[in-house]
Amino acid sequence: DVKVTQSSRYLVKRTGEKVFLECVQDMDHENMFWYRQDPGLGLRLIYFSYDVKMKEKGDIPEGYSVSREKKERFSLILESASTNQTSMYLCASSGGNNEQFFGPGTRLTVL
């Protein structure tokens, strides 16, 4: 059974804190993605990675960075969390056929 797991389902942080969101996939996929999901806006791509140590900005990368040291793990980092980064964060991975497999999401609240 293929799986994408995310480190936390719920997270509450304070403004200015550094936040790490971790994602692990067990499908040996090359591509991994981080999205945020907000009501009425759908899923917006923050960053993606097509290989170990390779990363590309998505549509809304400001305020975020990523790390991919191993093929199965893709981390999203909020250097200094702000209230407008309160959102649902979804990680996904895909192989060669463009089907994306998603994790359950992390609901992040920044106070």
Add this chain to the structure above:
Amino acid sequence: TQLLEQSPQFLSIQEGENLTVYCNSSSVFSSLQWYRQEPGEGPVLLVTVVTGGEVKKLKRLTFQFGDARKDSSLHITAAQPGDTGLYLCAGVRTDSWGKLQFGAGTQVVVTP
């Protein structure tokens, strides 16, 4: 950015009724996917349509890709409470690496 617009944003129907969700764009997509997302979970792929005019059926769900590959529809026949969820369409972007452009989603609620 290739935009995808979904309509309606919200649909509430009784069990047994039919419904249709639309996904429209001014851009051409090489293929289009439909996902369903249930509360507290990530989206799960339902179907991928590739050829203009293509129709795919998944039990009571019928998916259609427009002839010009700019639009798609999802029709559910005799909806059941288990069909409740957020339906998302996603087009494969032309800037490669398997990136998808998602619509904002249609929240479907089916009441018994």
